[in-house]
Amino acid sequence: MSDFYATLEVERSASDDDIKQSYRRLAMQYHPDKNAGSKESEEKFKELSEAYDVLRDPQKRAAYDRYGEEGLRGGGGGGGFHHVDMSEALNIFMRDFGLGDLFGGGQRQQSGPRSGADLKIDLRLSLAEVAAGVTKDIKIKLLDPCDRCGGVGAEPGTKPARCQTCGGQGEVRRSQRSFFGQFVSVAPCPTCGGEGVMITSPCKSCRGEGRQRGEHAIPITVPAGVSTGQYMHLRGVGNAGARGGPRGDLVVLFDVDDDERFERDGEDLYTEVLLTFPQAVRGADVEVAGIAGPIMLHIPSGTQSGQVFQLRGRGLPRVNASGTGDLHVRVQVWTPTDLTADEKRVIDELAKVHSPVPEGRNKGFWAKMKEALGA
Ligand SMILES: [Zn+2]
Ligand SMILES: [Zn+2]
Numbered sequence: 522m523s524d525f526y527a528t529l530e531v532e533r534s535a536s537d538d539d540i541k542q543s544y545r546r547l548a549m550q551y552h553p554d555k556n557a558g559s560k561e562s563e564e565k566f567k568e569l570s571e572a573y574d575v576l577r578d579p580q581k582r583a584a585y586d587r588y589g590e591e592g593l594r595g596g597g598g599g600g601g602f603h604h605v606d607m608s609e610a611l612n613i614f615m616r617d618f619g620l621g622d623l624f625g626g627g628q629r630q631q632s633g634p635r636s637g638a639d640l641k642i643d644l645r646l647s648l649a650e651v652a653a654g655v656t657k658d659i660k661i662k663l664l665d666p667c668d669r670c671g672g673v674g675a676e677p678g679t680k681p682a683r684c685q686t687c688g689g690q691g692e693v694r695r696s697q698r699s700f701f702g703q704f705v706s707v708a709p710c711p712t713c714g715g716e717g718v719m720i721t722s723p724c725k726s727c728r729g730e731g732r733q734r735g736e737h738a739i740p741i742t743v744p745a746g747v748s749t750g751q752y753m754h755l756r757g758v759g760n761a762g763a764r765g766g767p768r769g770d771l772v773v774l775f776d777v778d779d780d781e782r783f784e785r786d787g788e789d790l791y792t793e794v795l796l797t798f799p800q801a802v803r804g805a806d807v808e809v810a811g812i813a814g815p816i817m818l819h820i821p822s823g824t825q826s827g828q829v830f831q832l833r834g835r836g837l838p839r840v841n842a843s844g845t846g847d848l849h850v851r852v853q854v855w856t857p858t859d860l861t862a863d864e865k866r867v868i869d870e871l872a873k874v875h876s877p878v879p880e881g882r883n884k885g886f887w888a889k890m891k892e893a894l895g896a
Contacts, residue, residue: 550568648779651745661736665734783812791848792810801825
């Protein structure tokens with residue numbers, strides 16, 4: 522038989538608060554979200570929640586202290602106690618934290634003012650900004666604490682009164698009898714909405730809400746290398762909570778504009794450059810578009826149309842990591858359409874002396890085509 526006190530690492534004389542603190546600490550440590558797939562952690566998490574669910578309840582605790590697990594089963598053999606499964610364990614855990622999104626929005630308290638709503642904004646970026654990283658001042662409209670009442674919601678000179686219904690606890694406990702025995706449910710206080718206090722004379726400026734509209738320029742530092750759909754979570758810079766609640770978060774969602782010069786694949790960039798026939802035949806230095814400005818690329822003599830040059834480190838930085846992608850430059854030979862008389866004459870001369878395409882070259886083309894299509 523397990524010892525619930527030992528499981529929760531507390532003394533038998535521990536106060537309710539000690540038990541709660543210890544449970545929260547251990548449950549956070551063994552929470553399945555933090556221990557991807559570990560069976561051991563899962564078992565431990567269930568044991569903790571089971572033990573806590575008993576010891577947090579004065580009646581169950583007293584019964585357990587006197588009779589152990591037997592005391593929890595009740596006389597009838599139906600049993601008010603059973604080993605909890607994972608979903609029950611998670612419910613116990615969530616209930617203890619007041620259903621807050623614990624791992625997303627920070628610890629939320631069961632009573633007291635709630636934090637403000639999270640705010641989401643889209644941030645448009647050019648590819649050049651993505652390449653270098655950028656800090657932008659973004660103007661956002663949000664809710665600030667009220668100037669007049671300092672966010673309390675009460676008219677200056679007055680004080681909020683303790684809620685009569687819950688005695689300032691912010692939650693109400695109901696004892697219910699059921700077929701399985703007595704159990705206690707906890708819910709936010711309906712009178713004060715879980716805040717524990719009531720505003721008797723509301724602030725004239727915010728009407729007791731404790732908030733007012735505001736606008737801020739918030740500097741947002743975007744790390745280099747981000748892509749569309751990635752986001753940043755800035756804690757505590759969102760909307761102020763009602764009546765003194767902490768600020769929520771700001772979620773910045775990135776939206777990277779297309780750059781017609783490049784195709785992007787992660788940190789690699791692809792671009793194309795057109796060559797004249799003499800450049801491809803005899804070689805040349807040509808300018809190609811780079812993300813940080815033009816790059817000179819040496820084209821060796823005898824370069825085929827469609828050939829790809831890989832410029833290492835000329836792509837985009839890896840986001841929050843070291844290293845930079847490559848720039849892939851595909852060359853195409855440009856066939857002129859409007860020839861001058863001189864050009865026509867020289868081309869015709871060339872045609873007379875030009876060697877034919879070597880046997881078997883076109884097979885190579887189809888092979889390359891298949892490769893490019895991934896066939
Ligand atoms: Zn106010
Ligand atoms: Zn209340």
